[in-house]
Amino acid sequence: MPGWLRDDGGLRPDEVKAVMAHLRTLADVKSEADPRPARWVGGDAAAGKRLFETNCSGCHGPQGKGGEGPALNNKVLHESATDSYLVETISRGRRGTAMAGFVEPSPVRPALTRGDIESVVAYLRSLQGGKS
Numbered sequence: 713m714p715g716w717l718r719d720d721g722g723l724r725p726d727e728v729k730a731v732m733a734h735l736r737t738l739a740d741v742k743s744e745a746d747p748r749p750a751r752w753v754g755g756d757a758a759a760g761k762r763l764f765e766t767n768c769s770g771c772h773g774p775q776g777k778g779g780e781g782p783a784l785n786n787k788v789l790h791e792s793a794t795d796s797y798l799v800e801t802i803s804r805g806r807r808g809t810a811m812a813g814f815v816e817p818s819p820v821r822p823a824l825t826r827g828d829i830e831s832v833v834a835y836l837r838s839l840q841g842g843k844s
């Protein structure tokens with residue numbers, strides 16, 4: 713996987729964003745006709761941090777800095793992803809990838825409630841700008 717930013721002879725950041733927006737329309741997550749504003753989650757970020765450390769940081773790294781899963785403490789993601797997109801992605805997962813849906817229990821962990829997932833999103837939003 714080569715890097716495609718201009719320094720590497722590739723795409724400008726706005727072009728990367730456009731490609732990502734297109735990829736998201738191909739994902740299962742509904743991106744049109746979402747009646748909610750881009751930011752609506754009012755979850756508990758402190759509870760979300762604990763849930764993240766238990767359920768997510770094994771793949772997404774401490775403070776969402778990335779690992780097997782992509783970095784979630786990521787400016788482009790925070791600018792382009794709505795709260796609905798994040799809640800739905802975490803709830804349903806990505807078919808065909810290591811990213812499981814969390815509204816269903818797995819053999820190794822209980823399911824998360826919608827409220828838990830909203831708290832995780834509140835925590836992810838609190839990471840924006842590098843805060844932890």
Ligand code: HEC
Nearest residue numbers: 767768771780781782789798801802806809810811814832
């Ligand atoms: C077993 C590893 C694993 C675990 C555990 C995991 N993820 Fe993921 N996650 C991934 C991978 C891999 C992807 C990239 C999927 C793809 O290629 O589309 C991903 C993608 C995502 C995305 C989409 C990012 C984007 O740029 O669109 C979000 C949001 C996300 N994960 C949040 C979470 C949260 C929150 C948790 C915990 C509740 C979690 N993940 C747990 C592996 C994991």
